[in-house]
Amino acid sequence: IDVPSDWLSVSFESNIDGPLGDVTPSTDGDVGIQTNTLTAASHTITMSVEDEVGGTCSDFIYVTISNPPTAQILTPLATDTFSDNDTIEFTGLVQDSEDADSNILAEWASDLDLALGVSIPDSSGSIALNRTLSPGTHLISLTATDSVGLTSTDTVTVDINACPTLPVVSI
Secondary structure: OOOOHHHOEEEEEEOOOEEEEEEOOOOOOOOOOOOOOOOOOEEEEEEEEEOOOOOEEEEEEEEEOOOOOEEEEEEOOOOOEEEOOOOEEEEEEEEOOOOOHHHOEEEEEEOOOEEEEEEOOOOOOEEEEEEOOOOEEEEEEEEEEOOOOOEEEEEEEEEEEOOOOOOOOOO
């Protein structure tokens, strides 16, 4: 309280990644730092402040950094074409570095038919779903969601041909 805030030295450090940087507070005492280099883990971030005569204080917060899961559509392929009464086998792979693969929510959707269903991954992250689709060009998406709500999405475009109608003959 006996010197202006911008005379103080402030440093931030992670217990896992080490020093994050040094900053000078504003004259109002505001201070902050941005980083995108924290590894996926639970960190203790410590802010240390030193005044002009070497007096120090510190405070800390806990921050958990997570990686999103991965989602990959294996079938159908973008080059596949189906009829409107065909049952299509949707297969994919979902994985996460922090969660067991069987704990990932895997949701299939179409931009035309909306929600197609949910697949339960096996222990290797493999998923499958069988569905029919309405005629048209569909953008199929597979979205994987992990236990902290992080998501990843993969998409593929699939064409569904309409069955021909009965011919009409007039004489």
